[in-house]
Amino acid sequence: MTYVADSFDTLPPMHAWVTSARAKAAEDVAFLSGAALSHLHLVVNREDVPQALLRARLALRAAEVCMTHLGRPERAGELRDAVGFLQPGDSPGPAGEVLLSWQKAVERPVSIKALHRSLPQVEAEQIATWLDAAGQGAPVARAAIVLSAVLEDRPRDLSSALLLADAALAQSLGWTHVVPLLGLGLKRADIRKTGSDLHVACHQAIRSAAIEAVREAASLSRRASKLREVVPKLRAKGAEDAVAQFLGCDALPPMVLTSLRSDRAARRFCDRLVDLGAVRELTGRDTFRLYGL
Known part of the structure; x- marks a missing residue:
């Protein structure tokens, strides 16, 4: 059960x-x-x-x-x-x-x-x-x-x-x-x-x-709860599918968030999630970044 x-x-x-x-x-x-x-x-x-x-x-x-x-x-x-x-x-x-x-x-x-x-x-x-x-x-x-x-x-x-x-x-x-x-x-x-x-x-x-x-x-679980809480604040088309990917993977580069319109839109989406405290940037780099809970 x-x-x-x-x-x-x-x-x-x-x-x-x-x-x-x-x-x-x-x-x-x-x-x-x-x-x-x-x-x-x-x-x-x-x-x-x-x-x-x-x-x-x-x-x-x-x-x-x-x-x-x-x-x-x-x-x-x-x-x-x-x-x-x-x-x-x-x-x-x-x-x-x-x-x-x-x-x-x-x-x-x-x-x-x-x-x-x-x-x-x-x-x-x-x-x-x-x-x-x-x-x-x-x-x-x-x-x-x-x-x-x-x-x-x-x-x-x-x-x-x-x-x-x-x-x-x-x-x-x-x-x-x-x-x-x-x-x-x-x-x-x-x-x-x-x-x-x-x-x-x-x-x-x-x-x-x-x-x-x-x-x-x-x-x-706490981080996932926070991520779900910010979904209503995300206006990007395909945002819910992208959030679901974060809930199943350790780390993601923006380019794999194919539900979003473009690589640029995916990068902006990830940075928005970081600003909202819902995900973290895991590399500390300015390029070739990875994001995750």
């Missing part, structure tokens, strides 16, 4: 004993991650949360964490630039490919077809084999099994392993879409762990990532 509310603030914040407790015993770590997941489950089923935007923002964070694990310097700004202005036939580069994989993974309901679309370098049959290997156990255990299985076959493909582990987690929780959690929370030293040590690390990662996801959902 979808949880509906008039305001995101009606959902109580995650309890302090979940967010601040310092657990060491495996059973305590598992209990806290379960509590965090339970709270996040409410969030990912709320209609007043911009779900597509939340997943897109978490996908950016997961790609950023992957860059850190791989020893690459790209962070959010560089990752957005790598994909924000792509034209047909352009190469996004290694960092851009990682971000595109995460973006595509969270866009559509989780399935083998959708995952293959996000990871075209991996055969669909292989993806199915990895996910089937997880069996029917507990969600975190299944995710850990998938992570280990992918890394065993593709030890250099860390991003794909984390992405598919999050897909296994989403499937076992009954979520319609991948929500990046292990991609956000697992530390580099955790990834090569095995057995119970890996399971504990996954629980810790899920707890910390779920806390971050809930906070991000609250922030984006």
Whole structure:
């Protein structure tokens, strides 16, 4: 059942004993991650949360964490630039490919077809084999099994392993879409762990990532509410369609707002939204700008 509310603030914040407790015993770590997941489950089923935007923002964070694990310097700004202005036939580069994989993974309901679309370098049959290997156990255990299985076959493909582990987690929780959690929370030293040590690390990662996801959902919900409030002040033809694009994407260049009359009109529209405090300019540049909530 979808949880509906008039305001995101009606959902109580995650309890302090979940967010601040310092657990060491495996059973305590598992209990806290379960509590965090339970709270996040409410969030990912709320209609007043911009779900597509939340997943897109978490996908950016997961790609950023992957860059850190791989020893690459790209962070959010560089990752957005790598994909924000792509034209047909352009190469996004290694960092851009990682971000595109995460973006595509969270866009559509989780399935083998959708995952293959996000990871075209991996055969669909292989993806199915990895996910089937997880069996029917507990969600975190299944995710850990998938992570280990992918890394065993593709030890250099860390991003794909984390992405598919999050897909296994989403499937076992009954979520319609991948929500990046292990991609956000697992530390580099955790990834090569095995057995119970890996399971504990996954629980810790899920707890910390779920806390971050809930906070991000609250922030984006407030920003989305502000954006919807200013719609009556926007007189540009195609404004409602353009606003809908902002509610589904992490960052947009004005040129993709095709419901507006021209690139110039799109730039003026974006700057108007900035003036109204409804969106932010994300690059700090005078040209080749990106906008988002």
